Amino acid sequence: MxxxxxxxxxxxxxxxxxxxxxxxxxxxxxxxxxxxxxxxxxxxxxxxxxxxxxxxxxxxxxxxxxxxxxxxxxxxxxxxxxxxxxxxxxxxxxxxxxxxxxxxxxxxxxxxxxxxxxxxxxxxxxxxxxxxxxxxxxxxxxxxxxxxxxxxxxxxxxxxxxxxxxxxxxxxxxxxxxxxxxxxxxxxxxxxxxxxxxxxxxxxxxxxxxxxxxxxxxxxxxxxxxxxxxxxxxxxxxxxxxxxxxxxxxxxxxxxxxxxxxxxxxxxxxxxxxxxxxxxxxxxxxxxxxxxxxxxxxxxxxxxxxxxxxxxxxxxxxxxxxxxxxxxxxxxxxxxxMGLDQIVAWSKPVLMFLYPLAIVLILLGIFSPLFKGASLIYRITTGITMIPALFDMVNAFPPVLRNTTISTSLIQFADKYFPLYQLGFSWVVFTIAGLIISVCIWYPLHRSCV
Known part of the structure; x- marks a missing residue:
């Protein structure tokens, strides 16, 4: 007791x-x-x-x-x-x-x-x-x-x-x-x-x-x-x-x-x-x-x-x-x-970029024993996740940046081709794809080494 x-x-x-x-x-x-x-x-x-x-x-x-x-x-x-x-x-x-x-x-x-x-x-x-x-x-x-x-x-x-x-x-x-x-x-x-x-x-x-x-x-x-x-x-x-x-x-x-x-x-x-x-x-x-x-x-x-x-x-x-x-x-x-409202507004784009990458690192860290912490899986999955994360950052820009020609074009492109983009979850699809691709590449190499 x-x-x-x-x-x-x-x-x-x-x-x-x-x-x-x-x-x-x-x-x-x-x-x-x-x-x-x-x-x-x-x-x-x-x-x-x-x-x-x-x-x-x-x-x-x-x-x-x-x-x-x-x-x-x-x-x-x-x-x-x-x-x-x-x-x-x-x-x-x-x-x-x-x-x-x-x-x-x-x-x-x-x-x-x-x-x-x-x-x-x-x-x-x-x-x-x-x-x-x-x-x-x-x-x-x-x-x-x-x-x-x-x-x-x-x-x-x-x-x-x-x-x-x-x-x-x-x-x-x-x-x-x-x-x-x-x-x-x-x-x-x-x-x-x-x-x-x-x-x-x-x-x-x-x-x-x-x-x-x-x-x-x-x-x-x-x-x-x-x-x-x-x-x-x-x-x-x-x-x-x-x-x-x-x-x-x-x-x-x-x-x-x-x-x-x-x-x-x-x-x-x-x-x-x-x-x-x-x-x-x-x-x-x-x-x-x-x-x-x-x-x-x-x-x-x-x-x-x-x-x-x-x-x-x-x-x-x-x-x-x-x-x-x-x-x-x-x-x-x-x-x-700058004031609280401006701090929140200008920090949001950075968070929209960093959080998907952080989530990937966290999940890969938790499951790393399953793939021996292979650098190949980390690099491919993180690299592919970074693509929608950059577009999510643009979508979260304050109006002064979001309404520029470049930002508008990028947002329209992502909205057309990236699933779940307007929800801020397009990184999920890319992360899963990156993980599958990296595992498919790593597994045969790992088996051959064993």
């Missing part, structure tokens, strides 16, 4: 580690917005969102565990050193100064400050807030103190308790029904696919590939030695963390859907979350939400900038750790002043 309790506690520790890695305050806004967009189709949209936003990161950890990789670079290495390095840099830039790190500042600003400033003051307010935000982040990150651990242990639980209070109030006194809100055009017939692609915005699958080695190392330090035991512990503990994240996402999507009876569809989930907090808790709710979101987002930002600086300093040792740290904070500050 004691051994069962001990094992249960160990898996709970692993689950909490994975939960803390995947769920940040920035993840609040996307499920809420998804609920507003999906309306009565929120069930299908939720399934798609959970697959890409929750289960895919778990599969990423499993792939790293199975392949014994020390991170994203090693996982992508069967495609060649140049591909692995370029892919690593692209992913690090996305979870660094291009998207995730600036978002840590713009999310709390959008949630708690922007609604109270007039249009003329929005730019100045964002400038002042993000400037102070990244100065504090740099101050603590450069010292690498234990402030993030203290915040994580004290304030993150308070933040989650507040969320569950709102969930409880929403269950007892719902803002409206989930059945009557009419879904927006994209969710009338394609709720699942749009929900799946919305999950890209969490960037958690990419983050899991970068930070997964930390989780795997932690699992090994808990006493799991063999490859099989590490993988099983990661899955069991991961399912605990996944369950917690899934519950939060479902609750947030529910809030977004029912909020349609009280509020119009907002440009982003941050505005809606502010309205919901005020609806249930008044001004106190808004102040508490702003305070907790700011601090928890700072914790996330510190982790992101430190990981970015450490990784790039390791790859390019001639440039100091502090130089990368300063550069990341400065670039993140500049990008943050």
């Amino acid at each position: 004691n051994s069962i309790k001990t094992a249960g506690k160990t898996y709970l520790v692993i689950g909490s580690l994975i939960f803390g890695m995947l769920f940040g305050a920035g993840n609040l806004i996307f499920p809420v917005h998804l609920g507003q967009l999906a309306g009565s189709q929120w069930h299908l949209a939720t399934i798609g969102f959970l697959l890409s936003g929750v289960f895919l990161p778990l599969f990423a950890l499993l792939a790293i565990s199975i392949t014994h990789a020390n991170g994203l670079y090693e996982l992508a290495l069967p495609n060649g050193k140049k591909f692995a390095l370029i892919f690593l840099i692209l992913v690090q830039i996305v979870i660094g100064p291009l998207c995730a790190t600036p978002r840590t500042a713009t999310v709390p600003y959008t949630i708690g400050i922007a609604p109270y400033l007039n249009h003329a003051m929005q730019g100045w307010g964002l400038l002042a807030y993000t400037g102070a935000f990244f100065l504090i982040v740099y101050f603590f990150a450069v010292r690498e103190g234990k402030i993030t651990e203290i915040i994580g242990k004290i304030l993150n639980p308070i933040f989650l308790i507040m969320l569950f209070v709102i969930f409880l109030l929403a269950f007892i006194h719902p803002m409206g029904s989930t059945v009557t809100p009419r879904p927006t055009n994209g969710y009338v017939t394609h709720a699942f696919s749009n929900g799946f692609i919305q999950g890209y915005n969490t960037i958690d699958a990419l983050a899991a590939l970068v930070f997964g080695v930390t989780i795997i190392t932690a699992v090994r330090q808990l006493g799991f030695k063999s490859q099989q035991s590490v993988s099983l512990a990661t899955i069991k503990g991961g399912l605990i963390g996944i369950l917690g994240i899934g519950v939060l996402y479902i609750g947030l999507i529910y809030l977004g859907t029912t909020s349609r009876h009280q509020f119009a569809i907002a440009a982003n989930g941050g505005t809606t979350l502010n309205q919901i907090a005020h609806y249930y808790l008044g001004d106190f709710g808004n102040i508490l939400l702003l305070t907790l979101a700011t601090i928890t987002c700072m914790t996330t930002a510190m982790g992101l900038v430190v990981a970015f600086a450490q990784d790039f300093h390791y790859r390019f040792p001639k440039i100091s750790y502090k130089a990368f740290l300063r550069g990341n904070c400065l670039l993140s500050f500049l990008v943050a002043n």
